[in-house]
Every structure is written in C-alpha cells, then in structure tokens.
Amino acid sequence: MNQLAAEGILGSYPERERQMMDLTEMGQRAKKAATILASSSTQVKNSALILMADALMENSVRVMEANQKDVEESQARGMSEILLDRLVLNEKRVADMAEGIKSLIGLSDPVGEIIWGSRLPNGLILTKVRVPLGVVGIIYEARPNVTVDASVLCLKSGNAVILRGSSNTLSSNVALVGVLRDCLKEAGLPEDSIQLVSSPEREYAVQLMRLREYVDVLIPRGGKDLIENVVANSTVPVIETGIGNCHIYVDENADVEMALQILLNAKTQRPSVCNAAESLLVHGSIADVFLPRAIQALTEKKVTVYGCSRTLSYGQEVLPASEDDYYREYLDLKIAVKVLDSLQEAIDHINKYGSHHSDAIVTNDYSSAQKFTQEVDSAAVYVNASTRFTDGFQYGLGAEIGISTQRLHARGPMGLKELTTSKFVVYGQGQVRK
Amino acid sequence: MNQLAAEGILGSYPERERQMMDLTEMGQRAKKAATILASSSTQVKNSALILMADALMENSVRVMEANQKDVEESQARGMSEILLDRLVLNEKRVADMAEGIKSLIGLSDPVGEIIWGSRLPNGLILTKVRVPLGVVGIIYEARPNVTVDASVLCLKSGNAVILRGSSNTLSSNVALVGVLRDCLKEAGLPEDSIQLVSSPEREYAVQLMRLREYVDVLIPRGGKDLIENVVANSTVPVIETGIGNCHIYVDENADVEMALQILLNAKTQRPSVCNAAESLLVHGSIADVFLPRAIQALTEKKVTVYGCSRTLSYGQEVLPASEDDYYREYLDLKIAVKVLDSLQEAIDHINKYGSHHSDAIVTNDYSSAQKFTQEVDSAAVYVNASTRFTDGFQYGLGAEIGISTQRLHARGPMGLKELTTSKFVVYGQGQVRK
Structure with a gap:
C-alpha cells in the first residue's frame, strides 16, 4: 500500500480511507451516492463516462505499471498461463476498456423508462417506472477489466458500486478505481459512486456479503468456489453468474x-x-x-x-x-x-x-x-x-455486467436493464378502496 | 393427524407420506413434477383449474369443518381477533376462493411467450422465451386462502409448489391441498405439483429454506419476524413480500x-x-x-x-x-x-x-x-x-402471489409473469465466433 502510494498510482483513493476500511461506513456512503445517482441526468452520467474513457487512455502507462506489479507477483505465486492471460493489461486492452466505456454513451439510459402503464376503471393512473437497483456489490477474481466494466455499467444505470476484486489484482484495481473516481468528481458526481474494498483480507468479503442494510444486490463473478462461497454466506440477495460447464x-x-x-x-x-x-x-x-x-x-x-x-x-x-x-x-x-x-x-x-x-x-x-x-x-x-x-455484446445488448445462471431477476447476459428494478407510481384524485 | 384421517378430510394426502416427511424427497418429487408442468399445455392446466374451482365448492362443508377446528384451537391459544379474521373460512370466503381460481382460467398463459427477439448480423436468430421458475416454496402464516391462491397461481404459471403454512391452520391446509391434489390427478397432471409440509415442527421450515438443489425460489408471506427469519436462514433465493409499514x-x-x-x-x-x-x-x-x-x-x-x-x-x-x-x-x-x-x-x-x-x-x-x-x-x-x-387484482394483473418489497426480480404486486423467468433460444446454421 505505502509503496503504491509512494509510486503515485492511487489516484484520489487516499491512504487514510483505505486504512480505516469499515464496510458499514462504505455502505452508508454508497447508499448516499446511490440516492444522488438515481436522480442524476443522463447527460451528467454520460459526461462522466467521456471523462473516464479519456482518462484511462491518458493514464494507461501508470495503469499498466500497476498491473505489471500484479502480474509479476502472480507469476511468482505460480498462477497458470490461462489465468495470467485474464490478468494482463496491455495497451490494446486498456484501449478496449476505453472503447467499452465509450460504447455505453450511446446506449439509452434505462432509468426513468415507463415500462408499463394503465388507467384503471376508477380513474387511477398507474405507471411502472424503471429505477436503479441502488447499491451493487461485485465480488470477482483477477480480471481488471471487470473493475472498469462493472463500474461504468453501474454508473450508466444509476447504481453505486462496491468492488471487491482479487488480491492478485489489487494494484491494478487501485489504479483503475483512482482514475474513475477522479472523473466522477470532475463530472460533479459523488466519488463514492465507485468504491473499492482495497484490503485483501477475506474478512472484508464476508462483511460485504452481510451488508444487507446498504447493498441491494451482490454479483459474484468468478469460478464455482467463489460463487458457492458467496451464495452460502451472503444475506444480501445474490445473482449468480458465469459458471460455465x-x-x-x-x-x-x-x-x-x-x-x-x-x-x-x-x-x-x-x-x-x-x-x-x-x-x-x-x-x-x-x-x-x-x-x-x-x-x-x-x-x-x-x-x-x-x-x-x-x-x-x-x-x-x-x-x-x-x-x-x-x-x-x-x-x-x-x-x-x-x-x-x-x-x-x-x-x-x-x-x-x-x-x-x-x-x-x-x-x-x-x-x-x-x-x-x-x-x-x-x-x-x-x-x-x-x-x-x-x-451481452454478441447479443446486441451493448454491454454486459455478467451472465446470470440463476433463474430470478435475470437469466443469461445481463445488460443495463438488468441493473434496474421498477416502482409503481400511481396518480389519483382522492380515490379510496371500496 | 390421525383424527383428521379418521374424519376423512385428508383427500388424497395419504397418512404414510406425511409420516415419512422427508423434504429432500419432497423436493425431488417437486422437481420432477415441475419438468412435466413446464411443458404442459394451457388447456390441461386450465382443465385442472376448472376441476379445482368446482371441487372446492363441492367440498366446502368439510373444508369449513377442518377450518373450524383450526379456529377453535387458535382461539383457545388466544389469537387476536384480527388474526382470527384472516384464518376463518366461511361459505363466502370459500366461494371467493373458487371465484379466484376461475378468474385465472381466462388469463393468458405466460409460459412460452416470446418476450424479445432479434436477428443478429451473422444470421443467428435470437429469441427470449418465458419459462416457469421451476419449484416455488411458500412459507406463510395462518391464512388458508394463501394455500389455494399460491397453489393455483403456481399451477397456471407452470410451477410446482411446496407449501409450508402455519401450524395454526394445518387442518384447513390439509383439507384444501387434498382437494387440489385430487383435481390434479383427475386432470392428468402430477399430484406432486402441489405439496404441503404437513408437519408443524419448525425443523421442516428450516429444511425447506436449505433445499437449494430443488427449490428455485422461496416466497415468505407474513409478518416481519417470519420474513427476517427466512432471509437470515435461507440459501434458496428469497422474494420478500408484504411487510407493510x-x-x-x-x-x-x-x-x-x-x-x-x-x-x-x-x-x-x-x-x-x-x-x-x-x-x-x-x-x-x-x-x-x-x-x-x-x-x-x-x-x-x-x-x-x-x-x-x-x-x-x-x-x-x-x-x-x-x-x-x-x-x-x-x-x-x-x-x-x-x-x-x-x-x-x-x-x-x-x-x-x-x-x-x-x-x-x-x-x-x-x-x-x-x-x-x-x-x-x-x-x-x-x-x-x-x-x-x-x-394484483386492483392493478388489473388478474392475480397476485404476493407483494414484493424487495428490488430484485419483482417489486410490488406479483402476478403470473412474476412467477416466470426466461431463457434464450438461439437458432443458427453453423455460426462460430470469430
């Protein structure tokens, strides 16, 4: 940590905050950010995305340096070639991330969409409106692209996100999240819309799974063991993704x-x-x-x-x-x-x-x-x-937060709409029930 | 139990099965029934519903007798007037249940509906098809109308159901489920499409909450304590319903x-x-x-x-x-x-x-x-x-399994569609990914 700070790759993620890492407080800040995000305009969210795409390219060298550290440490720990392939960031992959962000800008904002409506015989006007899920928790493995993908998908769909990546990719994640948070600030959005659990201790993952009061859904992305662990321990509702046999x-x-x-x-x-x-x-x-x-x-x-x-x-x-x-x-x-x-x-x-x-x-x-x-x-x-x-991209959804293998809420590739829920807004003129 | 059997109000719910009550086996039977239900035609499901509506009216006296037993025992235990009001079945309420069943017959079957489709540039034909959730578990309080409502809503939407009602309404539930299962049999559908956990021990509720391999979703219907208990203990995905402050x-x-x-x-x-x-x-x-x-x-x-x-x-x-x-x-x-x-x-x-x-x-x-x-x-x-x-009825959904107060999958009154999920069915001519 101190070394990372010394190397200046922490962006706006101050040392102080990481040391006091209390997930309850993190949850409270996420909830607060989510309330603001839920009523933020498409324009403001898109402006943050533009800043992020540009900032990633501008900071690609320091991101790759941070990633190189992760790669070397993981190699030393004997990580397999195939897993290393998912961990490595090179210029092309950073550019792909930036392109991925840009591709979201043109997608229609799901928030506020009226997905159903009806005028009841008693004159009540019923609308079913798409709203963000709220606070999304992501627990994932050593894939730094998930850090960026998940963050920007949550942002576009009006959700705050708490990220808990693998300790094998901590340097990369700290660097990436730092860049993204700087852009949120610049766009006038709460920095806490994107937060990273930057302590590698397993205890924090467990805390996140129990943060029911603040986290609305937990999306584990990774192998069978990770997913089964989250399902068994989480009191936060879980969307299972991506185990593919x-x-x-x-x-x-x-x-x-x-x-x-x-x-x-x-x-x-x-x-x-x-x-x-x-x-x-x-x-x-x-x-x-x-x-x-x-x-x-x-x-x-x-x-x-x-x-x-x-x-x-x-x-x-x-x-x-x-x-x-x-x-x-x-x-x-x-x-x-x-x-x-x-x-x-x-x-x-x-x-x-x-x-x-x-x-x-x-x-x-x-x-x-x-x-x-x-x-x-x-x-x-x-x-x-x-x-x-x-x-999600192949299916033409424009984006993907994961592939749900469960039956509730979403099944298959999950795009922006799958990061929303709805509420009924009902307009009356004094109607009461007979 | 033996007394109920002697009174002949057990319908086709044999004593033997209730004594061996093993929820794993119950789950396996539900899964098997669900597979058959998933591909059962609307016509067959509707014919079972017609039989059920008629059978309830024909058996209203024995259902009310069984209910009277529950009412007397609950009164003796000091149940409040307002809770007793939810427990009591009279002729009007039995008739209302039968009417409720009939109203489902005219509702369109959600299963098989193609809710989205696309022809991709590579020629793949993508369809998103509505399918049943599978096996639905319901844990609920002393409201016998839930026994019937939940059963028939699950049937119409192609789901098998496992019911776990309050011990205060066990006689009513045994009588009602007996009637419904007879009708399933008569319609040529698996009786195990509707099963009742007819042992009052709390241990069985806990078993049901852990039956992840067989139960696709658990819907608790009741007060805050019940819901919090289910959320805290369940490894099966839960839809929270109906706490209304x-x-x-x-x-x-x-x-x-x-x-x-x-x-x-x-x-x-x-x-x-x-x-x-x-x-x-x-x-x-x-x-x-x-x-x-x-x-x-x-x-x-x-x-x-x-x-x-x-x-x-x-x-x-x-x-x-x-x-x-x-x-x-x-x-x-x-x-x-x-x-x-x-x-x-x-x-x-x-x-x-x-x-x-x-x-x-x-x-x-x-x-x-x-x-x-x-x-x-x-x-x-x-x-x-x-x-x-x-x-659900007031909103014109035609039916209601509960009112979701959570954000995932469904929010607000849940009708037939909320008892389904979807799958992608993709038709190709040899396409591979470049």
Whole structure:
C-alpha cells in the first residue's frame, strides 16, 4: 500500500480511507451516492463516462505499471498461463476498456423508462417506472477489466458500486478505481459512486456479503468456489453468474463438418471464458464418423481429451474421464467426452452435470432441435451454433455486467436493464378502496 | 393427524407420506413434477383449474369443518381477533376462493411467450422465451386462502409448489391441498405439483429454506419476524413480500377532506392487511386544521393513536409514541402519527422507518407530488389515493402471489409473469465466433 502510494498510482483513493476500511461506513456512503445517482441526468452520467474513457487512455502507462506489479507477483505465486492471460493489461486492452466505456454513451439510459402503464376503471393512473437497483456489490477474481466494466455499467444505470476484486489484482484495481473516481468528481458526481474494498483480507468479503442494510444486490463473478462461497454466506440477495460447464451435443443427424467447426470454436477460441465448451456429448450412431476426427482435431489444438470407456476406443490420446470430469469447468484446453445412445440421455446429462449456462445441439433433425431447446434447462440453448455467442455484446445488448445462471431477476447476459428494478407510481384524485 | 384421517378430510394426502416427511424427497418429487408442468399445455392446466374451482365448492362443508377446528384451537391459544379474521373460512370466503381460481382460467398463459427477439448480423436468430421458475416454496402464516391462491397461481404459471403454512391452520391446509391434489390427478397432471409440509415442527421450515438443489425460489408471506427469519436462514433465493409499514403523508397544500377520506380508508377499511396504513405524517403548517379532525375521526373508528409530542397537543386520546412505533406494522386499529416541518423530512422519515411497500402523499402541489414519487423508495408510491390499492387484482394483473418489497426480480404486486423467468433460444446454421 505505502509503496503504491509512494509510486503515485492511487489516484484520489487516499491512504487514510483505505486504512480505516469499515464496510458499514462504505455502505452508508454508497447508499448516499446511490440516492444522488438515481436522480442524476443522463447527460451528467454520460459526461462522466467521456471523462473516464479519456482518462484511462491518458493514464494507461501508470495503469499498466500497476498491473505489471500484479502480474509479476502472480507469476511468482505460480498462477497458470490461462489465468495470467485474464490478468494482463496491455495497451490494446486498456484501449478496449476505453472503447467499452465509450460504447455505453450511446446506449439509452434505462432509468426513468415507463415500462408499463394503465388507467384503471376508477380513474387511477398507474405507471411502472424503471429505477436503479441502488447499491451493487461485485465480488470477482483477477480480471481488471471487470473493475472498469462493472463500474461504468453501474454508473450508466444509476447504481453505486462496491468492488471487491482479487488480491492478485489489487494494484491494478487501485489504479483503475483512482482514475474513475477522479472523473466522477470532475463530472460533479459523488466519488463514492465507485468504491473499492482495497484490503485483501477475506474478512472484508464476508462483511460485504452481510451488508444487507446498504447493498441491494451482490454479483459474484468468478469460478464455482467463489460463487458457492458467496451464495452460502451472503444475506444480501445474490445473482449468480458465469459458471460455465457448457456442452456441445452432436446428434445422430448432425452435419459432421459443422459439428467439428462448432466444437473447435466453442472449446479453443478462448478456453478461459465461461461460454467455452467443457463437455462434448456424441450420439452413438455418429460416433464412428465423428469422434476420430474430433479427437484428432482437438489434439492438434493441444486439447487434452478425457473420455468415457466408449470414447477411449476412438483415439490413443484419450485419457479416462472420471465422474468428476463431467461436472468440471476446466477453463483450460481440456474437454470431457461421452458417447450416449439417445437425445434424451444427452438432455438428462446436461441438466444433471451442467451449470445451466449455455448448451448447444448440432443436428439436422427438426424434432431433436425442438426437444433440445425445450428441455435443456439453461440460460441459453443453441441449435447449430457455438456456445461462445452467449455474451451481452454478441447479443446486441451493448454491454454486459455478467451472465446470470440463476433463474430470478435475470437469466443469461445481463445488460443495463438488468441493473434496474421498477416502482409503481400511481396518480389519483382522492380515490379510496371500496 | 390421525383424527383428521379418521374424519376423512385428508383427500388424497395419504397418512404414510406425511409420516415419512422427508423434504429432500419432497423436493425431488417437486422437481420432477415441475419438468412435466413446464411443458404442459394451457388447456390441461386450465382443465385442472376448472376441476379445482368446482371441487372446492363441492367440498366446502368439510373444508369449513377442518377450518373450524383450526379456529377453535387458535382461539383457545388466544389469537387476536384480527388474526382470527384472516384464518376463518366461511361459505363466502370459500366461494371467493373458487371465484379466484376461475378468474385465472381466462388469463393468458405466460409460459412460452416470446418476450424479445432479434436477428443478429451473422444470421443467428435470437429469441427470449418465458419459462416457469421451476419449484416455488411458500412459507406463510395462518391464512388458508394463501394455500389455494399460491397453489393455483403456481399451477397456471407452470410451477410446482411446496407449501409450508402455519401450524395454526394445518387442518384447513390439509383439507384444501387434498382437494387440489385430487383435481390434479383427475386432470392428468402430477399430484406432486402441489405439496404441503404437513408437519408443524419448525425443523421442516428450516429444511425447506436449505433445499437449494430443488427449490428455485422461496416466497415468505407474513409478518416481519417470519420474513427476517427466512432471509437470515435461507440459501434458496428469497422474494420478500408484504411487510407493510405504509405511510400517509398530508402535505402543506393538501385538500383536508380528501386527506381524511384517504387516511380513514387506508387505516380502517381492512387493518389486518399489508397495504393498510400504519403511520400518518402531517406537515406542521396544516396540523392545526387537519390533526384535530383526523384524531377525532380515527378515534370514532376505534383506532388508537400514538403521537409525537406535537401530536399529543391535538387530542386527549393520543398516547405518546416511542421510536419503535414508527417502525411497526401494527396490522391492527393503531396508528403512529408525527408532525414534520417539510416534505423532505417526510420523505426521509418514510425511507428510514418504512418497509418500502406503499406510501402516499396527499397534496395539491405539483412539485411536492413529483418530488415525493421520485424520492420515496417504495414499491408503490401514490399521489392523492389510498395505499389500499396495492394489490394484483386492483392493478388489473388478474392475480397476485404476493407483494414484493424487495428490488430484485419483482417489486410490488406479483402476478403470473412474476412467477416466470426466461431463457434464450438461439437458432443458427453453423455460426462460430470469430
């Protein structure tokens, strides 16, 4: 900390505040900021976003220096290459963040939208108005882009945010949040609209999960352990996001070439993200044609294949899969493969072992496609397309705070609207109930 | 239990099942039923509803007998008149339940509705389809009408339900659920679509709150203690409903006659329900004109008035209010009154002491109305109307499972749509991500 302060990468996040870190006080300040944000105009919020995009570019060197510190320390701790890839900031990635911010400016402000209205027979005028959620807590892993993404999405949707990132990316986060808070101040918005829990102790994460009086929703972004921990310990309502044990099911009547392309794209195009495929299911009657080619293609792409007993017979490279492999989100160049004898078995397998994120069938059979989309209980279900499309930008939502794998409030990619709630505003002329 | 069985009011709810009451097994059966319900046609669900409405009327005598037992036992335990009023079933109330069921038949089925769609530039066809939540748990107090309402709303929206009512209304619930399950069977739907935790031990409520693997959402319906208990102990996602510390704020420029009518309606028309007023706030500059008449009118209606020091000077009947009185949901002929010196004080009071349910301003000042509706952070905010209108039927939603006072998923009266979630179904022709 002191070293960071000495290096001048703390922006407006004063040492004093970080040392007294009391989350109750942080919650109170967030609530206060949220009240102001809720009635801030689109214009003011957009002006802050413009400042932020520019400031990130102007401060890219000091942000990357802070990030370099995180990267070196994480490397020294033996972090895997794939996780390091998510942690690293380079010029392109900082520029991408700035572009991401700019892209929000043009999106319509969800706050104040009248989403329903009715004039009741008794003359009452009923309106249902979109309002911010209030204070959003984000608990996440070593991905500094989440720091910026989450902050600006919350700002545009009128929410205050409390960020609790991984200790592995603390320097990056402190630098980024410092830049963002300076811009809030310059735009005339409360700095406490964006706050960072900058102490690495686990105790603070637990405090945040219990800050029910001040935090309206907690969005954990990370792996299975993180999410399960938050769900088990939080009294603040949680939106579960992003555990992706995604499946590609190759049906009896699949186009083999198409299936290969979709499989390779879903598994290898970016294996570290939640919408990458982790499991391949193959109908027994197409296994002879499809699996030898699939195993060869995966192996050429350096994917380790774990297979069921039937899969083992299709390639020497295949290692035996345990029951656990079918539950796993590898986030790595690994895949679990199973041969099944019916579409129903595939659906049952996905609903049992999957994470209800994104699952695809490759088929030319109309009934199979309909049955699969109806019965697979996931946030996004695909016919003849890669699971990699489950993403707010790809879906044209313009933005994404995460991908909900739960059923309440939001399911699938969450954009600005999913960061709002509503209230009924009712106009009368003295009506009473009979 | 054995006595009930002997009396033949158990319907198809066999003794054996109640004795082995294992909620894990109950959860598994609910999940299985939910899968079938999710793809059941509107026609089949409606045919079950028709059977239920008829069967309730046909079995009204035995239902009322079972209810009489609950009433007598609750009276013996000293239950208050107002709570007894919510427990009692008479012919009219049974007929109302049957009418309530019939009114659902004509409502459009939310399941399968395509709520959004898009053709992406890459040719992917994106649809967002409404699907049931899955398994809904309801934990509630001694209100047998909730047993029927919740069951049929869940059925129409394709959800299985697990009910856990108060032990004070166990006989009524067993009788009612027996009738409903018979009808499910007759309509060819799984009986386990509606299950009752028919053991009164608190342990089962706790089990239900932890049944995360099988229960998708828990909706507690009842008083503050019940809700807080569920929130604190549940790992299943919760929708908080119905704590109503509702306010009537009489502004400086209020029409005094209108304010009196709204106050009396909100406080006395049905004091035992959540949208009844519990607090009255009065602007100081109208207190001399308004409060003496208000206190007199309330007293005539047998309402006990607890007031701040300034209120005390307007009527001998007024008792001193403690800080706690402003937090209370009396659900009784009692009201807490406070005189304030500005609209801002009223807004701050409501946001601090209120339950974010329903709050009203009586005013003829346009700016006051706008400020109040913008800044009061409640599910429903009224100008010049009684808070008693916060209700799914009154709002024209056709039905109501509860009134959400939380921000996530649903806020205010929850109808059929609020018992659903969505999934993305995406149709491709081999698209992969670049």
